[in-house]
Amino acid sequence: MDDIKTVAKELLTSGKVNAVIGYIRYGNDKRTKPFIAQKPEDVDKFVINNFILNNLAVYLTRKEVSKLGKVAVIAKGCDAKAITALIQENQIKKEDIHVIGINCNGVTKDFDIDFNSENIAGKCLNCDVRTPKLCDSLVGALADIPSGEDLKLKMIRGVEAKNAEERWDYFEDEFNKCIKCYACRQACPLCYCEQCIVDKSIPRWIESSATKRGNFSWNLIRAFHLAGRCIGCNECERACPMDIPLSLLNRKMAMIAKDEFNYDAGTDMNAPTLVGSYDLKDNEDFIE
Amino acid sequence: MEEKIISKENLLKLCSDLLKNNVDIVTPGEKGYIKIKNESEISLNSKSKHTKASFKEYVFPKSEPIIYYKKNQSDVEIIEPKVEEKTTVIFGAKPCDVRSISILSKIFNWDYKDEFFNVRSRNTVLIGMMCEYADEFCFCTSVNLSPTSSDGSDVFLVPHDENTFGVKIVTEKGADLLKPYENYLSAGNSEKTKAIEASVKQPEKVFDAEKVRQWISGNFENDYWNSIGKMCLGCAQCAFVCPVCHCFDIVDEDYNYYEGRRMKNWDGCQFDMFTKHASGHNPRDDQSKRYRQRISHKFKYYPDKFEEILCTGCGRCSRGCPVTIDIKGIVTEINELAIK
Numbered sequence: 001m002d003d004i005k006t007v008a009k010e011l012l013t014s015g016k017v018n019a020v021i022g023y024i025r026y027g028n029d030k031r032t033k034p035f036i037a038q039k040p041e042d043v044d045k046f047v048i049n050n051f052i053l054n055n056l057a058v059y060l061t062r063k064e065v066s067k068l069g070k071v072a073v074i075a076k077g078c079d080a081k082a083i084t085a086l087i088q089e090n091q092i093k094k095e096d097i098h099v100i101g102i103n104c105n106g107v108t109k110d111f112d113i114d115f116n117s118e119n120i121a122g123k124c125l126n127c128d129v130r131t132p133k134l135c136d137s138l139v140g141a142l143a144d145i146p147s148g149e150d151l152k153l154k155m156i157r158g159v160e161a162k163n164a165e166e167r168w169d170y171f172e173d174e175f176n177k178c179i180k181c182y183a184c185r186q187a188c189p190l191c192y193c194e195q196c197i198v199d200k201s202i203p204r205w206i207e208s209s210a211t212k213r214g215n216f217s218w219n220l221i222r223a224f225h226l227a228g229r230c231i232g233c234n235e236c237e238r239a240c241p242m243d244i245p246l247s248l249l250n251r252k253m254a255m256i257a258k259d260e261f262n263y264d265a266g267t268d269m270n271a272p273t274l275v276g277s278y279d280l281k282d283n284e285d286f287i288e
Numbered sequence: 289m290e291e292k293i294i295s296k297e298n299l300l301k302l303c304s305d306l307l308k309n310n311v312d313i314v315t316p317g318e319k320g321y322i323k324i325k326n327e328s329e330i331s332l333n334s335k336s337k338h339t340k341a342s343f344k345e346y347v348f349p350k351s352e353p354i355i356y357y358k359k360n361q362s363d364v365e366i367i368e369p370k371v372e373e374k375t376t377v378i379f380g381a382k383p384c385d386v387r388s389i390s391i392l393s394k395i396f397n398w399d400y401k402d403e404f405f406n407v408r409s410r411n412t413v414l415i416g417m418m419c420e421y422a423d424e425f426c427f428c429t430s431v432n433l434s435p436t437s438s439d440g441s442d443v444f445l446v447p448h449d450e451n452t453f454g455v456k457i458v459t460e461k462g463a464d465l466l467k468p469y470e471n472y473l474s475a476g477n478s479e480k481t482k483a484i485e486a487s488v489k490q491p492e493k494v495f496d497a498e499k500v501r502q503w504i505s506g507n508f509e510n511d512y513w514n515s516i517g518k519m520c521l522g523c524a525q526c527a528f529v530c531p532v533c534h535c536f537d538i539v540d541e542d543y544n545y546y547e548g549r550r551m552k553n554w555d556g557c558q559f560d561m562f563t564k565h566a567s568g569h570n571p572r573d574d575q576s577k578r579y580r581q582r583i584s585h586k587f588k589y590y591p592d593k594f595e596e597i598l599c600t601g602c603g604r605c606s607r608g609c610p611v612t613i614d615i616k617g618i619v620t621e622i623n624e625l626a627i628k
Contacts, residue, residue: 026612026614027424027425027612027614028423028424031612032612033519033611033612033613033614034519034611034612035519036518036519054610054611058521062521062575063574064517064518064574064575064576065518068518111612179341179350179528179554180350180351180524180528180553180554181523181524181525181527181528181529181556182523182524182559183521183523183524183525183610185523186521186522186523186610187521187523187610187611199561201539204539207539207541207551208537208539208551208553209351209539209541209551209553210350210351210553210554211351211551214351235610238610239523239525239610241340241341241525241528241529241608242319242320242340242341243319243340
C-alpha cells in the first residue's frame, strides 16, 4: 500500500491536481490541523494518525478552495460519505476532485486526549466504512481498533424514554447554551448554502438572537435541514464550543431515515437523495 | 498594595456569606464560567485549564434587549430596560480573563457610553487567581501580561499551599468587598507570595507586539493573509469565546404588528454577513480579508486607538477552533516576517 506522501506528491508533480487537502501535526502529538499543500515539498508535513478529526470535505465547496482548481482531498470513510453526498446534491463533480481514501483505524472524540477505548469517537465504534467506499487512491492499512461503549446511543435511548414535555425541557436546557457562533454550520460539509436561512433578514425566518426562541428555531431548523442528509461525521458537535450534544438530533434522524426509508446518506453517488425523491411504497402512516 | 492571608475554610465561609447577602458569584466550572448556588462549587484550582468560554457573558450578554417598543395610534412608545444593580463577584479567574474588563471598558466608553456594560462592570468585583496552567496555546507574556499579574483584579489570590491563600487587595473596590469579612483574614506574608510567584512557569514570550503592529500597518495586501483565509471556515467560535471581542449586531424583533424589542447580539468578523452592505456589495468578500481584520483589529487598530492590545493571550480561540487556526502561531509568524 502506498503511503500518503508518495501519493500526494505524485498527484502534485504530475499536475493531476493543483492542491492536496490533508492533515499536519500541530501543537502537540495529539492534535492535527487541516493543511492545503500546493507544492510537492509541502506534503512532507502530512500525517495520518488517530487525531485526524476534521472532515476535509467541508473545504470542497468553499470558494477560497474551489478557485485553486482541481484538488485532491484526504478522506476517512465518513468524510468520503460527505463527498458522496455533495456529488449526489450536485455541489461538486466527481471529475473535479481526487479522493485519497485512507484505511481508517479510528479517531479520538477530541484533540489533546489519548486514543483509547474511553476516548475513541462514538462514530468509530460501529463504523462500516473503515475503508472508504468512494476513493481514487487508497493509503494505509487496517489494524484492530479499541472497542468502547456507544454513549451517544445510550443518550438517544435516554431521550426517547422521556415524554414530550421532558424532551422539550431537555433540549431547552441544551439549546440555552447556544451562543449562535455557527461553528456547527461552518464545520459541516453539508451546510453549504451560500446564504443560510438564519442569515435571511427580508423577511427574517429565524431570529438571530441567542434567546430561547432564537436558539430553538436555529438548532431545530438546522437539524431538519440535515434530515436524511447528515452522514454522521459529528464535526458539528465537536466544533460546538458550548458542548451541545447536536448528534442526538442528527443521529436520531439518520436512524429514522434508515428505519423508515432504508436510506443511508452518502453511500451511493448515483442514487437520488432521500428528500429529493419519492417512492409510492414510502411509508406514509405518520401523516394524520 | 495591602496583603493578607486567608485559609481555605474562611474563603468558603466568605463565599457562603456573600451568597447569603445576595451577591452573585461566578466561577470557572468544568465547562464554562458558572453562577454558583453553593460555596462548595467555587474554583480554587490555579492549575485548571481555561474554560471553553470566557466570563464575558456576565458583563456583555450574548443577547440582550436594549429597547422595547409599542406602536400606538399615532406614535411609538419606547420602554428602556434597566440593568439590575447587583453585585457580581467573578471568583478565581485567571489573569488573562480578569484583564478583559479594563480592555473592554475602553471601547464601551469611547464615544458612546454603553450603560449596559457600565452598570454590569461597575457592579462586578474581580477576584483573580495566579495561574499555574500553560499549554502550547498560551501567550499572555507576549501581550504584556503574566500568570502572576494582578493587573485588572480587585483582589488577587496566590495559593500558598492547598489550604492557604495570599490575598492581595488591589483596588478600593476589592477592599470594600472584603471589609465586612475582615475577621476571616490574617496578617499577610508577602515574602512567601513573592517566592511562589517567582516559581511559576511563565509561557515563553514569542512575539514583540510593537513589531507586529508595525508590520500590519505596511502589509494590508500581503499574500500572507491568503494562507490563513484558505483554511478558516468562517465561524465565530474564536470571537465568541474571546474575552475581549466585543462586536455586536442590533436587530429588531417584532412580537406582532404593534410590539417588539430591539436586541443587541454578539456578532463576529469572520462571518461573511458581518460587512455585507444592503446593496449586496461586501468589502470583505473573502475569508482572507476577514481574517486580516481579526488580526489587525487586535494587534493594530485597537492599540492605535486605545493603547491596549485587544488580546489577553488566553489561547481560547485557538484551542477551540474547529480547524486549529492558532493566533499565537500566526502572530509569531508575523513577528518573523517583521524581523526579516
